[in-house]
Amino acid sequence: MNIYNDFKNQIFEIFLKVTKNNNKSLDDIHTLKEKFTVELPREESHGDISTNICLVLSKIVGLKPIELAILMKSNLEKLDCFVGISIEGPGFININLENSFWHEQILKILKLKSKFGRSEIFLNNNINVEFVSANPTGPLHVGHVRGAVIGDVLSNILKMVGYNVTKEYYINDAGNQIDVLAASVFIRYEELITKNKAEIPEGYYPGEYLIQLAKSLYDVHGDSLLNVDKLKSLELIKKFSIEYLLNQIKDDLKKLNIEMDKYSSEKKLVEDLSVEKTIQELDKKGLIYIGVLPSPKSNAEDWEPKEQTLFKAKKFGDDEDRTIIKSDGALTYFASDVAYHRDKLIRTKGKLINIWGADHSGYVKRMTAAVNAIADKDGQLEIKLCQMVNLIKNNKPLKMSKRAGNFITLNEIIDEVGADAIRFIMLTRKNDQVLDFDFDKVTEKSKDNPVFYVKYAHARICSVLNKAEQLGYDTEKNNYDLSYLNNDVHLKLCKILTYWPKVIETSAIHKEPHRVAFYLIELSSVFHSLWSLGREYDELRFFQKENDASTYANLNLLKAIKVVICSGLDLFSVSAPQEM
RNA sequence: GCGCCCGUAGCUCAGCUGGAUAGAGCACCAGACUUCGAAUCUGGGUGUCGGGAGUUCGAAUCUCUCCGGGCGUGCCA
Numbered sequence: 001m002n003i004y005n006d007f008k009n010q011i012f013e014i015f016l017k018v019t020k021n022n023n024k025s026l027d028d029i030h031t032l033k034e035k036f037t038v039e040l041p042r043e044e045s046h047g048d049i050s051t052n053i054c055l056v057l058s059k060i061v062g063l064k065p066i067e068l069a070i071l072m073k074s075n076l077e078k079l080d081c082f083v084g085i086s087i088e089g090p091g092f093i094n095i096n097l098e099n100s101f102w103h104e105q106i107l108k109i110l111k112l113k114s115k116f117g118r119s120e121i122f123l124n125n126n127i128n129v130e131f132v133s134a135n136p137t138g139p140l141h142v143g144h145v146r147g148a149v150i151g152d153v154l155s156n157i158l159k160m161v162g163y164n165v166t167k168e169y170y171i172n173d174a175g176n177q178i179d180v181l182a183a184s185v186f187i188r189y190e191e192l193i194t195k196n197k198a199e200i201p202e203g204y205y206p207g208e209y210l211i212q213l214a215k216s217l218y219d220v221h222g223d224s225l226l227n228v229d230k231l232k233s234l235e236l237i238k239k240f241s242i243e244y245l246l247n248q249i250k251d252d253l254k255k256l257n258i259e260m261d262k263y264s265s266e267k268k269l270v271e272d273l274s275v276e277k278t279i280q281e282l283d284k285k286g287l288i289y290i291g292v293l294p295s296p297k298s299n300a301e302d303w304e305p306k307e308q309t310l311f312k313a314k315k316f317g318d319d320e321d322r323t324i325i326k327s328d329g330a331l332t333y334f335a336s337d338v339a340y341h342r343d344k345l346i347r348t349k350g351k352l353i354n355i356w357g358a359d360h361s362g363y364v365k366r367m368t369a370a371v372n373a374i375a376d377k378d379g380q381l382e383i384k385l386c387q388m389v390n391l392i393k394n395n396k397p398l399k400m401s402k403r404a405g406n407f408i409t410l411n412e413i414i415d416e417v418g419a420d421a422i423r424f425i426m427l428t429r430k431n432d433q434v435l436d437f438d439f440d441k442v443t444e445k446s447k448d449n450p451v452f453y454v455k456y457a458h459a460r461i462c463s464v465l466n467k468a469e470q471l472g473y474d475t476e477k478n479n480y481d482l483s484y485l486n487n488d489v490h491l492k493l494c495k496i497l498t499y500w501p502k503v504i505e506t507s508a509i510h511k512e513p514h515r516v517a518f519y520l521i522e523l524s525s526v527f528h529s530l531w532s533l534g535r536e537y538d539e540l541r542f543f544q545k546e547n548d549a550s551t552y553a554n555l556n557l558l559k560a561i562k563v564v565i566c567s568g569l570d571l572f573s574v575s576a577p578q579e580m
Numbered sequence: 581g582c583g584c585c586c587g588u589a590g591c592u593c594a595g596c597u598g599g600a601u602a603g604a605g606c607a608c609c610a611g612a613c614u615u616c617g618a619a620u621c622u623g624g625g626u627g628u629c630g631g632g633a634g635u636u637c638g639a640a641u642c643u644c645u646c647c648g649g650g651c652g653u654g655c656c657a
Contacts, residue, residue, distance in 0.1 A: 039596065042603075052599060055637070065637075089600050090637055135657075177657050296654045297581045308655060319583065326655040333657060361584045362652045387585075388651080429593075432585055434650075436592080445619050448606070456619065464616050499596095506596060518594065522604085532621035535612070542616055554616095580619080 002119060002501040003105070004049070008038040010079060011051055011072075011093075018071045019061040032057060040499055047084065047094035048495065054091040065091025102494035103482035109497060109560040110478040117504045117567050123162035126350025129155045132253065132260075133170040136245040137181045138207050140252045140410040143357060146386045146435065148410075149426040151355040152258045153513040154384075156571045161508040166348065169260045170340055173242050174267040175333060181205055182238040186230075188214035189237070193223045207407075213244050252410045256419050257573040269339045275331055278339040278374070279309075279324055287312045287373055293320065311338070316369035334363075338370045345375055353511065354383045358432075361385055384511055386431040392438040417443050420574045424451040427517040427572065445580075450521050454565065455577060457524035460531060461562045462578040464542050468555055471543070475559070480552040487540060489530045493557060496523050500564050513571075520568045527561055 012033055016024065024032070036057060041050040054069040061068065069087040076085050076095065084096035109116045131151025134144050155165045172178075184205040191198040192214050200206040217225070217240055225233040246263075253259070269275055282288050289312070292305045309325035311334075324335045344352050352371065356364070364383050371381035391398040391408065398408065413422060421442040428450055429435040445452050468475050485494065500519070507515040534541040542558065544550040569576045 037596085037599085041600080042595080043600070046600070050600090055599080058637095092600065094600095137657095172657080175657070180657095293654075303654075306655075320654090323655050328655080330655085332655065334655095358585070358651055360652080364584075385585075385651095433593080434586080447620075449619095450605095452619075456617090460617060460620090467616055502596080510597070514594090515596080518604090525604090528620060529622085531616080532612085532618085534616070535618090535621080538615095579617090 002505060003498060004038050004040070004502055007049055007095075008033070008036075008051075011038060011053060011076070012036075014072055014075045015053055015057065015068075018075060019063075019068070021061065032060075040495060040502075041094070046088065046092070047086070048097045049095040051093050051095075052091075054087075054093060058091065069093055099486055099491060100483065102491055102498065103485060105498040106482055106485075106494055106556060106560045107478060109563055110556060113563055114567055114570070116563060117500045118160050118162075119501060119505060120162045121505065122158070122508070125163050126166075126348050127158055127163045127353060128166045128168055128344050128348040128350070129158070129353045129355070130168045130170055130344070131355035132249075132258075133172070134249060135172045135177060136242045136249065137177060137205055138245065139209055139248055141407045142389055142391060142410065142413060142437070145256070145410055145413070145422060146389050146426050146431075147355045147357060148253065148256060148258055149423050150384070150386055150431055150513055152256075153423070153427060153516075153572055154353070154355070154511055156573075157504060157508050157513055157516065160504050160571070163508075164350075166261045167259075168262045168264060168344070171242075171246065171263055171265050171267075172333070173265050174270050174336065178238055178242065179234070181241055182234045185210055185213055185217065185237050185241050186225075186234060189217055189225065192218055193226060213241060216244060217241075252414075255414050256410065256422065264340065264343070266336050266340065269336055269343065270331070274343060275336050275339040278342050279335065281342070282311060282324075282338075282373060285373065287315070288324065291321070293323070311370065311373075313366050313369040316372045318365040318369040322366045322369075334366065334370075337367065338374070341367065341371050341381065342374050345371070345380065351379075352381045354381065356383055356385050358385045358387045382511065384431055387434045389426075390434065390436045392436050393440065420455075421449075421451050423572050424454075424517065424574050427514050428521075430512065430514050450517070451574070452580075453528075454520045454524045454569070455575075456580060457527050458562065458565045458569070458576045459578060459580045461527070461558045461565075464558055465555065465562075466578075468543070468551075473548075473551065473555065475555060477552070478556060478559075480556055481549050482553045482556060484544075484547075484550040484553040485557055487533075489526065489533060489540075490557065493523075493526055493530065493561065496526060497560055497564055500567070516568055516571060520565065523561065523564065523568075 012029075015021075036051060036053040036055075038049060038051045038053075041047060054065040054072065058065040058068045063071075066087065069091050072093065073085055073087060076082055076093070081097045081101040082095050083098050084094075086094050088094055129151055132140070132144055132148045134140055140148070152167065155167050158165050180203065184200070187198045187200065187204065188210045190196075192211070217237065220240070221236075225236065250260075279288060289310055290307055291310050292307055293310070295303045295305070306327040308323050308327045310321040311324045313322045314320060322334055323332050324338070325331055341352065354367070364385070367383065368381055372378050375381075417439060422437075425437060425442050426435070441449055442451065443449070447453050465475050485491070496519075503515055503519045507513055530540065542551065542554040544554070566576050
């Protein structure tokens with residue numbers, strides 16, 4: 001239920017009628033419809049609905065915008081609910097709607113409840129959202145949180161518009177870093193048994209979490225791993241460590257209210273020869289060759305040209321061709337990444353989304369190139385980058401060094417501020433904007449803290465509804481006469497609530513979950529205004545002692561607000577408490 | 581050097597993907613609690629949208645160029 005789309009269709013019908021273009025092909029109709037907009041104007045004096053159709057489509061029919069507008073106006077006036085139609089500026093058509101129209105929307109919301117906001121515009125489309133995908137070499141830290149939340153909430157939003165969503169985590173459990181991990185664990189294991197404090201060599205994982213891991217390893221295997229062939233031990237430690245760390249990661253995600261649908265293993269792709277097959281497939285397409293990369297523009301001192309196996313990424317928009325097999329015969333990580341994306345494409349039969357940290361921005365082009373090559377068409381992969389998060393405490397930035405133990409884990413933050421605050425705050429900034437996460441602010445009980453502000457609005461509504469029940473009002477019943485809701489603030493709330501499906505839709509189309517957060521804050525703000533107006537004007541109080549019908553109208557409006565706030569917080573997996 | 585992102589009010593940020601007079605919050609000042617929760621609300625003013633050029637009915641938004649900041653940049657992992 002998106003009234004703007006409904007009106008768009010009606011307005012377009014009229015356009016076709018007055019310009020005698022009824023015989024357009026479906027394709028034409030689609031492209032014409034893409035061109036103009038029907039929206040709630042920013043400026044209230046521009047009416048309830050505004051369209052630029054005359055400005056955009058007048059040329060096509062050989063008219064001036066104003067001429068077309070005049071032609072359309074008389075036809076628009078015949079439609080229901082349209083009370084004031086005016087032509088403004090260079091040829092905008094602004095339309096006002098009867099109050100009753102907005103009141104009906106409230107009743108629709110109450111009927112649909114949590115289904116309000118859902119749409120079917122992408123019904124039965126498949127989509128795979130890959131996010132987090134942190135290497136299983138340590139616990140999750142703040143760097144991962146933002147992507148985790150954005151990926152999870154985006155998935156929820158996509159579900160609301162009809163997508164079949166798979167939330168996926170790619171485990172980099174093969175390659176050199178895992179060897180290093182195992183060797184690092186071995187050092188800790190040795191340390192534990194020999195009680196000699198270990199030196200952690202350069203390049204190894206120094207984190208103290210490995211001490212705990214080594215203890216678990218000892219609990220299971222005793223000191224037996226010291227006495228057998230070290231290669232064998234390391235192989236066993238590898239498996240053990242990955243499982244241990246991955247379980248830890250899963251636990252952390254669970255604490256953040258995130259559950260993945262699928263975990264994919266890189267190791268498996270190497271073992272079942274998917275990587276080889278992928279390279280063969282690209283080779284068949286003539287996209288693989290043996291060659292030498294050009295010398296890099298900087299730091300070229302120790303550059304040596306070497307022959308290696310390359311993928312023709314340049315042909316698909318990348319800056320260079322990219323190495324698939326190194327000169328020493330080993331596969332690059334890029335090779336298994338390509339295989340992984342091929343695997344996802346085959347499984348998904350739809351589009352792919354990757355949520356990456358901004359530090360991976362250099363890989364966007366090559367990955368997109370590879371997916372375009374495999375899929376034989378563009379646009380199957382969309383990569384959303386999220387910028388870094390600055391932690392702030394006592395007005396000072398918390399600097400994390402990569403040295404041992406000196407990073408803040410996700411777990412620690414959850415324990416300190418709670419999952420709700422983390423999730424909400426991560427969505428209060430556009431994903432490509434750097435975000436400050438202020439420990440003090442996010443737990444503050446004030447307007448400064450959007451999490452609190454929105455939850456508080458919900459709690460206040462619940463408190464009124466409880467009171468209503470105590471006073472003997474039937475809060476379950478809808479379908480009351482809402483004509484009492486005729487104040488500007490009432491109508492503003494109706495309009496904002498009606499806008500909800502559109503918010504979901506644009507968030508889904510542009511993959512921008514932050515829009516939902518801003519919307520919820522705005523909605524809460526107008527609600528708080530209405531509440532306070534009741535202090536000043538008796539007729540704006542929710543309970544009208546002499547007039548039950550008016551009271552019920554108010555209660556219905558509040559219930560509608562509650563429906564939308566709950567849906568929004570539900571999308572975020574943030575709780576909506578009855579009282580605070 | 582190259583690539584990506586960012587630059588909007590004193591500060592933190594939106595701006596419906598090209599729309600009309602560019603909007604919020606914070607901070608600052610002044611007000612509102614015997615009432616449905618004052619953890620809130622109401623007023624009060626702020627802009628060379630980093631600079632310049634271009635595209636058109638119309639640009640914060642698209643293109644080019646320059647300036648400033650962040651991140652990333654070899655067969656890494």
